[in-house]
Amino acid sequence: xxxxATQTTTTEIITANRLGDGLVIFLTTTGWSANINxxxxxxxxxxxxxxxxxxxxxxxxxxxxxxxxxxxxxDGSLHAQKYREALRTRGPSVRTDLGYQAA
Amino acid sequence: xxxYDELDRGLVEDRVEEFRDQVRRRISGELTEEQFxxxxxMNGLYxxxxxxxxxxxxxxxxxxxxxxxKLARIARVYDRGYGHFTTRQxxxxxxxxxxxxxxxxxxxxxxxxxxxxxxxNCIRNTTADQFAGAAADELEDPRIWCEIIRQxxxxxxxxxxxxxxxxxxxxxxxxxxxxxxVHDIGIVLVQGETGETGFEIWAGGGLGRTPMIAKxxxxxxxxxxxxxxxxxxxxxxxxFGRRDNKYKARIKILVHEIGADTYRDAVEAEWADIRHGALxxxxxxxxxxxxxxxxxxxxxxxxxxxxxxxxKFEDRAFAxxxxxxxxxxxAPGYAIANISLKPVGGIPGDATAEQMDAVAGYADRWSFGExxxxxxxNLVLPHVRQDDLYDLWLALGSVELDTPNIGxxxxxxxxxxxxYCSLATARSIPVAQQISERFAxxxxxxxxxxxxxxISGCINACGHHHVGNIGILGVDKKGEEFYQIxxxxxxxxxxxxxxxxxxxxxxxxxxxxxxxxxxxxxxxxQDGEAFIATLNRLGQTPFKEKLYGTA
Numbered sequence: 001x002x003x004x005a006t007q008t009t010t011t012e013i014i015t016a017n018r019l020g021d022g023l024v025i026f027l028t029t030t031g032w033s034a035n036i037n038x039x040x041x042x043x044x045x046x047x048x049x050x051x052x053x054x055x056x057x058x059x060x061x062x063x064x065x066x067x068x069x070x071x072x073x074x075d076g077s078l079h080a081q082k083y084r085e086a087l088r089t090r091g092p093s094v095r096t097d098l099g100y101q102a103a
Numbered sequence: 104x105x106x107y108d109e110l111d112r113g114l115v116e117d118r119v120e121e122f123r124d125q126v127r128r129r130i131s132g133e134l135t136e137e138q139f140x141x142x143x144x145m146n147g148l149y150x151x152x153x154x155x156x157x158x159x160x161x162x163x164x165x166x167x168x169x170x171x172x173k174l175a176r177i178a179r180v181y182d183r184g185y186g187h188f189t190t191r192q193x194x195x196x197x198x199x200x201x202x203x204x205x206x207x208x209x210x211x212x213x214x215x216x217x218x219x220x221x222x223x224n225c226i227r228n229t230t231a232d233q234f235a236g237a238a239a240d241e242l243e244d245p246r247i248w249c250e251i252i253r254q255x256x257x258x259x260x261x262x263x264x265x266x267x268x269x270x271x272x273x274x275x276x277x278x279x280x281x282x283x284x285v286h287d288i289g290i291v292l293v294q295g296e297t298g299e300t301g302f303e304i305w306a307g308g309g310l311g312r313t314p315m316i317a318k319x320x321x322x323x324x325x326x327x328x329x330x331x332x333x334x335x336x337x338x339x340x341x342x343f344g345r346r347d348n349k350y351k352a353r354i355k356i357l358v359h360e361i362g363a364d365t366y367r368d369a370v371e372a373e374w375a376d377i378r379h380g381a382l383x384x385x386x387x388x389x390x391x392x393x394x395x396x397x398x399x400x401x402x403x404x405x406x407x408x409x410x411x412x413x414x415k416f417e418d419r420a421f422a423x424x425x426x427x428x429x430x431x432x433x434a435p436g437y438a439i440a441n442i443s444l445k446p447v448g449g450i451p452g453d454a455t456a457e458q459m460d461a462v463a464g465y466a467d468r469w470s471f472g473e474x475x476x477x478x479x480x481n482l483v484l485p486h487v488r489q490d491d492l493y494d495l496w497l498a499l500g501s502v503e504l505d506t507p508n509i510g511x512x513x514x515x516x517x518x519x520x521x522x523y524c525s526l527a528t529a530r531s532i533p534v535a536q537q538i539s540e541r542f543a544x545x546x547x548x549x550x551x552x553x554x555x556x557x558i559s560g561c562i563n564a565c566g567h568h569h570v571g572n573i574g575i576l577g578v579d580k581k582g583e584e585f586y587q588i589x590x591x592x593x594x595x596x597x598x599x600x601x602x603x604x605x606x607x608x609x610x611x612x613x614x615x616x617x618x619x620x621x622x623x624x625x626x627x628x629q630d631g632e633a634f635i636a637t638l639n640r641l642g643q644t645p646f647k648e649k650l651y652g653t654a
Contacts, residue, residue, distance in 0.1 A: 019130065021200040022155035060132040063150055082582065084521060088152055092522040094450055094532045098183055098198075099153055 011072060012048045013039035014055045015088065016065035024088045024100070025062065027055050032062065034100060036078050036089045041070070104167055104473070105250045105395040107215045114257070115212045118219060122146045123205035130202065145225075147218025148204055152525050157199045158221040159211060163231035163249035163273070164192035164476040168463040171474050173214045175459035181207045186459070188444060188452040190516055190567055191270070192230050192476040193221060197523055219257060224265045226256035226337070230272045232280045233477035236396060237439050237485035239431035243292045243300055245275035246396050248329060251384065255330045262337050266344035267352035269337070270309075277596075282478060284308045284317045284598035285570055287354045288336060293323060300326045306336060306366065307358030310564035314600045315355040318363035320370065326389065328374075331382040335374035339366065399471040399486055404436025411489040423545060424496055424507040438489050440470070442482040442499060443506040443514060447543045448536050451517040452480030461502040469495050478567075479516055481509065512554050512621065513539045516567050520560030520577060521584075527560035529577025529584040529610075534558055537614045542621075551621055554634035555594070570594035572635045573620060574601045575613065586613040590620070590646060591638055604643055605651050616650055623649045 013036070014027035025032040026039035033039065042048040048067050055065035069081040080086040091099015107115075122142070129139040143149075147158040159174070166174075174194060178186050181203055182196040189195055199207060211217055220228045229249045236244045252271060256262070262269070274281040275292040283289030289305035302324040308317030324332050343361070345351045358366045415422040430439040442462060444452050454462075466474045466484055469491045475483035482504075487495055499505040508514050515538060518524065520531030535558055542548050557571030561578075568574035574589035585607045592601030608616045621634075623646050628637045638646070 017150055017154070019136075020202050022150055022153075022198075024153060059136060063136050083584070084152070084527075087521060091153055092532075093530065094522050094536065 011041045011043050011070055012051075012067045013041055013070050013078065014048075014051045014065050015039075015068050015085070016055060016062040019061050019063055022063075027051055027065070032058075036070070036080070037076075039070075039078060041072070041078070042067075104165060105246075105392065111215070111254075112212075115215070115217045115219070116209075118146070118217065119205060119208045119212050122208060126201060126205055141223070143201075144222040145219075146204075146208065147221040148199070148201070149222065150525070151197070151523055152521070153523065154198045155201055155204070156523070157196045157204065157207065157218055158189070159194050159196070159216060159218050160221050160228040161193050161216075161476050162253050163229055163235065163246055164233050164478070165231075165235070165246060166474040166476060167214075168466040168472040168474065170214045170216055171459050171463040171466065173210065173216065175456040175463070177207055177210065178456040178459065185453055185455045187450075187519065188454065188476050188480050188482070190452075190478050190480060190518065190565055191228065192233070192478050193228060194476070195519075197519075223263075224268050225263050226252075226259060226265075226269045226271065229253060229256070230270070230281055230286075230478060232274045232276055233475040233481075233483050234280060234430065234439055234485065235275065235475070236398065237432050237434075237437075238276045238278075238280075239433050240278055241276040241433060242294060243275045244393075244396050245273040245281075245290075245292060247389070247393050248275075248290065248292070248302075249273050250392050250395070251329065251389070252333070255333070255382075262341065265337070265341055266346045267349070267354075269340075269354065271333075279594075279596040279598075280477075282567070282570065282594040282598070284596075285310055285314070285567075285594060286317065287340075288333065289317050290329075295323060295325070302326070302329060304332065304336075307355040307363070308598070309353050309355040310567060310569050311353070312350060312562045312564075313353075313355065314564070314569040315359060316598050316600065317355075318358060320363065320367050327384045327386075328378060330384060331378045331380065332370070332374055334377060334382055335370045338373050339369045343369070398434070399473070401434040401437060401486070402488070404434075404488065406435045408436060408489040411492060414493045418493075420507075421493060421496055423549065424505060425492065426549070427507045427511060428509045429492065432486065434486070436489055438487050438492060440484040440487045440492060440495055441477070441509045442484065442504050443508050444481050444504075445508055445514050445539060446503055446506050447513065448540045450532050451515050451535050454482070458502050458504055461498070462504070465495055465498055479509075479514060481514070507545065508539075508548060510553050510555075511548050512542050512551055512556050512573075513548055514555075515539060516555070516557040516571065518559050518561075518565035520558075520566075524560060524565075526563060527577070528562070528579040529560050529586070531558045531560040531566055531575075531577055534575060534577070534586065534610070534613055538617055541614050541618055551625065552633055554621075554624075555592075556617070557592070567594060568592070569600045570598065571601065572638070573617065575617075578607065580607070584610045586610065588613075588616060588620070588650075590643055591635070593635060602643065604647055619649050620646050 090101040291303040304321040305317035470484035517535040521527035559566035570592040587607040589601030
């Protein structure tokens with residue numbers, strides 16, 4: 001679908017939890033990052049499957065990889081579409097001193 | 104309190120070392136996550152939304168001051184400085200590292216604690232009346248029997264892979280504070296015709312997506328037969344409980360489908376075979392455990408203290424705290440002090456390491472070193488002299504633990520919800536925070552009086568919403584948090600499942616809806632009538648009309 005005047009496009013990234021400390025991580029072109037904006041973005045289902053396979057091949061270091069729908073903002077940053085996933089990028093909404101949002 | 108013998112200690116220490124090896128093998132790649140996951144769950148280690156979560160067992164809600172200090176240390180050293188007391192009298196840490204968990208568990212083992220029976224399809228940690236051994240209305244201390252059940256159920260080889268998890272609760276008092284009728288098995292201590300101890304047995308209660316009140320299975324079970332009867336009950340469930348469908352696998356479904364009479368007949372038949380076998384409890388063993396729970400050395404005191412009465416007269420804030428947070432004790436001159444973990448705007452059940460240390464200190468000073476965890480997510484100092492209550496109250500105030508709201512609408516049970524839990528469909532904690540803020544005014548709070556409000560962030564009902572006088576269930580409605588209200592639930596001896604009052608409310612309307620319900624109650628209640636009594640007298644209609652209009 002051609003993008004219209006809206007400033008966002010819909011895409012997917014891969015997330016998981018790091019084995020050693022359980023923290024939320026995102027698959028990048030070179031490995032994993034705690035920063036969602038570093039995530040490698042897929043624009044198609046096929047590309048998502050390729051990314052997921054790469055994530056699963058790293059099962060010795062990560063737990064439970066899966067794809068998450070994100071929206072790219074006008075400034076280039078990535079935002080998870082579902083609230084649950086947005087919480088994972090930040091930390092508990094009731095403890096803003098904890099999780100990535102505290103950094 | 105019961106003190107571990109060599110067998111108990113060896114069991115827990117061996118488990119720590121076994122898990123240490125399993126963690127090592129997972130990290131080195133010898134074990135896949137698929138292989139490792141059930142192993143970590145058997146040690147209470149879940150993977151949640153943001154990190155691992157470790158659920159530590161607090162068997163039947165009993166903690167010593169030494170154990171509480173250890174929990175504070177765990178919070179400080181291995182976590183982020185706090186812990187969360189749960190609706191099953193346990194404590195959860197939200198940020199432990201897998202790599203550090205074996206050391207954490209080894210530290211817990213030093214104080215006879217562990218994370219065994221806090222996950223998986225086994226017999227879970229047994230829960231009990233948080234006032235056990237202290238309540239004025241108690242027939243006998245349920246901890247004795249909880250401990251006997253603990254020893255029988257821990258690593259029970261036959262019941263390690265049940266169709267589903269299995270929860271037992273025990274009360275020894277007239278008022279049921281342990282919610283025994285919404286447990287897989289509920290046990291009520293009763294006296295036989297000649298005054299001997301026995302048990303009334305209930306089965307098939309539960310919450311979750313199919314809430315049910317337990318059915319009575321036996322009027323009187325002699326004390327010596329407790330374990331053989333439980334074994335028979337579990338065996339019948341293990342054999343006939345459904346394994347084809349996770350949502351139909353709890354014993355409540357079995358008892359409901361075949362009927363309580365058929366279930367009872369099967370149990371009695373099984374029991375007849377094993378009643379006089381190895382599980383019959385010898386008197387001396389019962390005595391050994393009973394001695395472990397002998398009452399502390401209470402001083403001989405007058406029934407009431409004039410100093411205490413005078414303090415209440417002089418200090419209205421203290422009197423208010425006493426009215427909500429203090430309960431009658433069986434020993435003259437003593438009282439049960441409830442410590443609310445529900446500060447206005449706070450997170451229900453959370454306590455900081457500093458607060459845990461402080462409570463441990465108060466327990467040493469004023470309560471024989473004993474602490475209890477209530478399934479309502481509060482703490483209890485079970486044995487406080489009435490004369491010491493004022494000093495205790497002042498001390499609690501210094502660590503923000505003096506909220507006078509036990510049993511009120513501010514005393515909200517709430518699961519962690521989507522802020523922490525990977526199963527949740529909506530957040531629970533922010534709703535609890537907003538409701539407690541809306542009802543922060545103490546005059547209003549105390550005027551409203553006794554009402555239970557329970558919130559769950561998904562259908563699994565960890566927040567016990569079905570049995571709250573007011574229940575709130577958070578659901579996901581097309582990506583938005585939505586909240587359904589049930590009215591009429593009760594978790595006590597008159598256990599009842601609440602009924603949905605009507606369509607749910609979005610997050611920004613739920614607090615207003617609760618206020619409408621409370622205002623309606625205040626406008627129609629009779630003198631001295633609690634919320635649940637008014638609701639039971641009038642039904643849902645007046646509340647429905649105010650919430651949704653008369654159309």
